[in-house]
Amino acid sequence: MDFNALFANVDWTDIWKACGETLYMVGLSTLFTALIGLPLGILVVLTSPGHLLQNRPVFGLLSFIINIFRSIPFIILMIMLIPLTQILVGTSIGVSAAIPPLVIGSAPFFARLVEVSLREVDKGVIEMAQSMGATTWQIIARVLLPEARSGIIAGITITIVALVGYTAMAGVIGGGGLGDLAIRFGYQRFQTDVMLVTTVIMILLVQVFQSVGDRFVRYFNRK
């Protein structure tokens, strides 16, 4: 059977461009998600009852904000954030304009994953560090983060995979990427071959991210 006939509608330059856009959006938003989500997760744990910086109002507020952003569907969040995106990026359409909503949608999610892995750090080890005169900074840098390292890496992997999915919706604001291609051509114009190719590429991307992430987790897991 003729290969080109089978994928008659597939324009490979479009596909490669979309691939690049997806990777760009996933890459940058992962970076900012980590930069915001990690400190946020740490702060939630530290201010929680019975922890080092126990502070009910701060803990309650952070927890509330995280829950709000986690309960708004991404597609709505994206539209709601258009004014903010305009301020941050200077435009509210295009690939770069997708980044603020992607980050704001996934940072609270990542913060929760960070929270879970930090809570798994043995209380006894934190106490040990305190008994040796560690400051709160030292406990974060030398105990909490290293001990939770593999859990945090697993969290980043999960976040990346979720971001690949979120980017598919970025087409709504002209974000581009593989998902956008799939929806505009594959779904709206009934080009099943485009749908198939983009979906397969997304599956492959997720597989690669996941297995690289798993490898890191295994390497850092000393338990």
Add this chain to the structure above:
Amino acid sequence: MITLQNVRKDYLVDKKSITALKKIDLTIERGEIFGIIGHSGAGKSTLIRCINLLEQPTSGSVIVDGKDLTQLSQGDLQRARHEIGMIFQHFNLLASATIYENIAFPLRLAKRPAAAIDRKVRELLDLVGLTDHATKYPSQLSGGQKQRVGIARALANDPKVLLCDEATSALDPMTTQSILKLLADINKTLGLTIVLITHEMHVIREICDRVGVIDEGEIVEVGPVAEVFLKPQQKITQEFVEQVSDFDFPEELLAQYLRMPEAERARHQVVQVSFLGDTTFQPVMFQVLQEHPVQFNILHGTISRIKDTPFGRLVLEITGDPGAAQKAVQNLQERGLQVEVLL
């Protein structure tokens, strides 16, 4: 070295206050190994955690090496804690760090120069016999080896005090012995003051100089270990002493005397003699035997050790004229043996 004055600790649980420590007054001397024994929930962990202020006492003061820790600022307290090492029942090692890095941990906290850290860690690895395991991770070690890492780590900043919270409770008897021996060696060679808590009397007997018995948040008895072993004052102390008593006197031996005809009975007395230290006992027995017209017969006995001192307990049958037997008993007592008449 350590003075607790009027220390009280209340926990707030579900808005209700639970008193873990009622009113603790305790002084621990420089260079001694002080043991604290008590049942589960008596307040042992709370007490030892008050010494380095891991637990902030509700009231009272905690004076370590002349400094009242309860009055220090956060920063000063953190510095003071460098001088107080601590080891834990569950070791509390960093799973993500090598043995080397675990021992270096307190040195890095104290921001020591790299060369000094390396020197110190190697010295400590050698001290606890783990040089070959430096690059391993804690999950690759046995419990005893993990506790050795814990000890090395606790010693890294050359502390003056070492606090041990049930340091051997997770270990088997052989390993417990070797860890206790290591602690005793450290106490001797470094002159370190050691406070250890335990619910096992044999740990106290093995290495402690003095012991405090804690019950329901109160210290009910304190004294040199030998004294507490020989003359336990409180019921709870007696129970702890019985835990390790290898002295199972067969009761039927006494019954045998009770069945004797009255006249025959009068010529036999059964006494229990306890002694501490090796030099005095045998000559004293001989001398008394020579000076009085009685005969001794050893019915039962054990000799064990309290820390480094031999400790023995014998049940003797004294045969002879009742008057002479009584005088012999008196004479034994006058010479410093503890004698208790059983029959």
